[in-house]
Amino acid sequence: xxxxxxxxxxxxxTFCFSQWASGQLxxxxxxxxxxxxxxxxxxxxxxxxxxxxxxxxFKKDNYLVIxxxxxxxxxxxxxxxxxxxxxxxSLNIIDLNIAYTFKASEFWRxxxxxxxxxxxxxxxxxxxxxxxxxxxxxxxNDRTDDESAEKPYRLILGITYNSTAGVPYPLPFISYxxxxxxxxxxxAGVPKSNVKYYFNDKNMAQFxxxxxxxxxxxxxxxxxxxxxxxxxxxxxxxxxxxxxHRVTDHIVLYVYSGYTVRFKNVLRNEDRDEVYELDxxxxxxxxxxxxxxx
Numbered sequence: 001x002x003x004x005x006x007x008x009x010x011x012x013x014t015f016c017f018s019q020w021a022s023g024q025l026x027x028x029x030x031x032x033x034x035x036x037x038x039x040x041x042x043x044x045x046x047x048x049x050x051x052x053x054x055x056x057x058f059k060k061d062n063y064l065v066i067x068x069x070x071x072x073x074x075x076x077x078x079x080x081x082x083x084x085x086x087x088x089x090s091l092n093i094i095d096l097n098i099a100y101t102f103k104a105s106e107f108w109r110x111x112x113x114x115x116x117x118x119x120x121x122x123x124x125x126x127x128x129x130x131x132x133x134x135x136x137x138x139x140x141n142d143r144t145d146d147e148s149a150e151k152p153y154r155l156i157l158g159i160t161y162n163s164t165a166g167v168p169y170p171l172p173f174i175s176y177x178x179x180x181x182x183x184x185x186x187x188a189g190v191p192k193s194n195v196k197y198y199f200n201d202k203n204m205a206q207f208x209x210x211x212x213x214x215x216x217x218x219x220x221x222x223x224x225x226x227x228x229x230x231x232x233x234x235x236x237x238x239x240x241x242x243x244x245h246r247v248t249d250h251i252v253l254y255v256y257s258g259y260t261v262r263f264k265n266v267l268r269n270e271d272r273d274e275v276y277e278l279d280x281x282x283x284x285x286x287x288x289x290x291x292x293x294x
Contacts, residue, residue, distance in 0.1 A: 028052065028054075029051065029052045030051050030292070031289050032288070033046075033048060033288055034049070034285075036260065036284070037283060044074075044075075045075060045076075046076070047071055051069035051070070053067035062103070063102075066098060067097035069094075070094055071093040071214070072091070072092055072093075073092075073093065081278070084222065087218060087222055088218055088222070093214055099111055099113040100112055107143055109139070111139075112137050115135055115136075118132075119214065124220065129217045130217045134164070139156070139157050140155070141153075155175070156175040157172075157173065159171070159172060159173065160173050173190070175188070176188045183198055192208060192210035192211070194207060203243075206241070207242075209238070211237050214233070214234055215232070215233040217231055229268065230270040231268045232265070232268070234264065234266075236260050237261045237262040238260045238261065241257060250292055250293055251292055252290070252293055254291065255286075255288045256285075257284070257285065258285045259285060260283055263283065265277070265278035265279070265280060
């Protein structure tokens with residue numbers, strides 16, 4: 001398999017694979033560490049993350065992609081809370097990613113993705129409450145390599161369903177990328193938008209804004225003020241600066257730092273109604289890691 005072969009494929013599929021999709025358009029593998037130290041609080045949030053994607057060509061321009069992602073979330077809750085914090089000190093989020101994509105014309109490509117997930121404390125045997133089904137359908141118009149286009153761009157449109165998002169209906173997905181010139185590019189969309197500046201072929205800086213979060217099942221239900229808690233959710237909006245350094249042709253070291261403009265950690269019952277809100281003070285944000293790119 002040549003390195004050029006899966007370019008459009010991974011652009012589509014890795015958009016589906018991760019919360020920070022627009023920053024991972026060509027990732028085949030990634031190791032990552034995230035940290036949010038809570039100001040004016042003893043609480044801390046840490047996430048360890050690993051992912052891998054493998055494309056399989058069935059016939060020309062038709063691909064099946066198999067991938068997996070593992071997130072371990074560590075909640076260091078040091079403030080005084082009216083419940084046993086040890087029941088959810090660590091959370092495990094395991095994704096299996098199955099996607100199929102095909103080229104419809106010179107510039108148009110379509111795809112579908114199925115994403116079963118286990119999101120749980122994993123302190124007991126896995127049950128149906130630990131399993132969530134997500135997916136989406138996408139179309140991509142890629143004119144970035146079209147020499148006839150006056151302003152080369154990449155547009156991705158889709159409809160996604162995420163059962164852990166707390167919204168019981170499909171949501172739109174959109175991302176628009178353009179390389180303005182040799183020094184500047186931008187990506188506008190959700191869950192992430194950015195503006196990048198390229199110092200040279202090996203070094204790049206960017207300003208970004210983005211959304212992240214998770215939901216996980218508590219296998220041992222928690223009693224909080226006489227109410228049962230079955231799930232924990234986190235949602236965060238963050239903005240900041242990032243830097244990437246290309247160590248080799250395919251290995252990139254990156255560091256992103258910023259500040260959360262919205263940080264919400266909530267304990268919920270089985271109907272996902274809010275029962276108790278954890279410390280939600282905004283704080284600094286750090287994310288760093290290595291990625292293998294095509």
